[in-house]
Amino acid sequence: MSLVNTKEMFKKAYAGGYAVGAFNVNNMEIVQGITEAAAELKAPVILQASAGARKYATHTYLVKLVESAVIEHPDIPIVLHLDHGPSFEVCKDCIDGGFTSVMFDGSSKSYEENVEETRKVVEYAHKYNVTVEAELGKLAGIEDAVNVDADKAQFTDPGEVQDFVTRTGVDSLAIAIGTSHGAYKFKPGQNPQLRFDILKEVSDRLPGFPIVLHGASSVPQEFVRMVNEFGGKMPDAIGIPEEMLREAASMAVCKINVDSDLRLAMTGSVRKHMAEHPDHFDPRQYLGDARDAIKTLVEHKINTVLGCAGKA
Numbered sequence: 001m002s003l004v005n006t007k008e009m010f011k012k013a014y015a016g017g018y019a020v021g022a023f024n025v026n027n028m029e030i031v032q033g034i035t036e037a038a039a040e041l042k043a044p045v046i047l048q049a050s051a052g053a054r055k056y057a058t059h060t061y062l063v064k065l066v067e068s069a070v071i072e073h074p075d076i077p078i079v080l081h082l083d084h085g086p087s088f089e090v091c092k093d094c095i096d097g098g099f100t101s102v103m104f105d106g107s108s109k110s111y112e113e114n115v116e117e118t119r120k121v122v123e124y125a126h127k128y129n130v131t132v133e134a135e136l137g138k139l140a141g142i143e144d145a146v147n148v149d150a151d152k153a154q155f156t157d158p159g160e161v162q163d164f165v166t167r168t169g170v171d172s173l174a175i176a177i178g179t180s181h182g183a184y185k186f187k188p189g190q191n192p193q194l195r196f197d198i199l200k201e202v203s204d205r206l207p208g209f210p211i212v213l214h215g216a217s218s219v220p221q222e223f224v225r226m227v228n229e230f231g232g233k234m235p236d237a238i239g240i241p242e243e244m245l246r247e248a249a250s251m252a253v254c255k256i257n258v259d260s261d262l263r264l265a266m267t268g269s270v271r272k273h274m275a276e277h278p279d280h281f282d283p284r285q286y287l288g289d290a291r292d293a294i295k296t297l298v299e300h301k302i303n304t305v306l307g308c309a310g311k312a
């Protein structure tokens with residue numbers, strides 16, 4: 001199987017009441033950990049690269065790493081997706097350069113500009129069989145180049161979604177219902193809430209249409225403890241409760257983004273390895289542990305949150 005776009009994947013996910021995990025990739029160990037887990041559980045998977053990832057690893061390395069995963073795991077569908085494309089040009093670069101799906105993030109623009117620029121990306125992408133995700137509403141938090149203060153965050157207005165999807169021709173839509181980017185989504189003692197009423201109203205207005213959740217890491221406390229126990233300092237890192245994500249996946253949400261959890265798993269396991277083996281200096285030893293931790297985390301997500309095991 002070669003790389004695929006999200007069309008069939010989301011159609012099946014919507015009908016089946018599950019979601020596909022979209023995991024951010026930055027290097028070989030991350031790509032391997034994610035795809036080994038997905039292949040063993042026969043799960044479809046989306047590997048996504050942000051503008052920051054393209055800057056860090058370069059476009060060519062990312063594409064070739066993901067293409068290698070496709071060769072290693074021919075039995076599962078794999079999407080290579082651009083996360084938070086900031087402009088038409090960046091989206092075009094990725095479409096021309098082997099990505100099978102792109103997100104154009106016009107959420108910081110006016111509604112009309114968002115419509116106009118999303119439509120332009122869709123027109124170009126569809127010529128090459130590439131699917132497009134757009135965003136309505138504004139998530140709080142920090143992710144690479146995206147940084148929105150909590151007081152500037154905005155829930156998606158369900159009244160806008162039909163007009164937006166019709167006029168842009170977009171294939172999926174990221175909405176803001178209370179998730180946020182980063183590892184500090186809620187304050188200690190705060191009761192995490194997602195606006196399921198908004199999700200429900202959006203899906204009533206867009207029957208059968210795939211919805212995307214960004215900022216959906218659950219921030220597993222075992223990894224937060226591991227980071228803090230072995231010399232790190234991440235006080236009060238809190239994510240979205242897994243039951244809420246599972247609930248969203250059973251509704252119209254077909255894609256759940258996970259980045260912070262991968263970072264935590266990797267950092268926690270590297271810190272632990274370094275602390276327990278002060279004599280080790282072979283990167284394969286601690287990066288091997290990091291890869292194992294990522295694989296375990298992704299298996300857990302597939303089984304517990306996404307529900308997409310056996311759906312490849």
Ligand SMILES: [Zn+2]
Pocket residue numbers: 084143181214215257
């Ligand atoms: Zn995001």
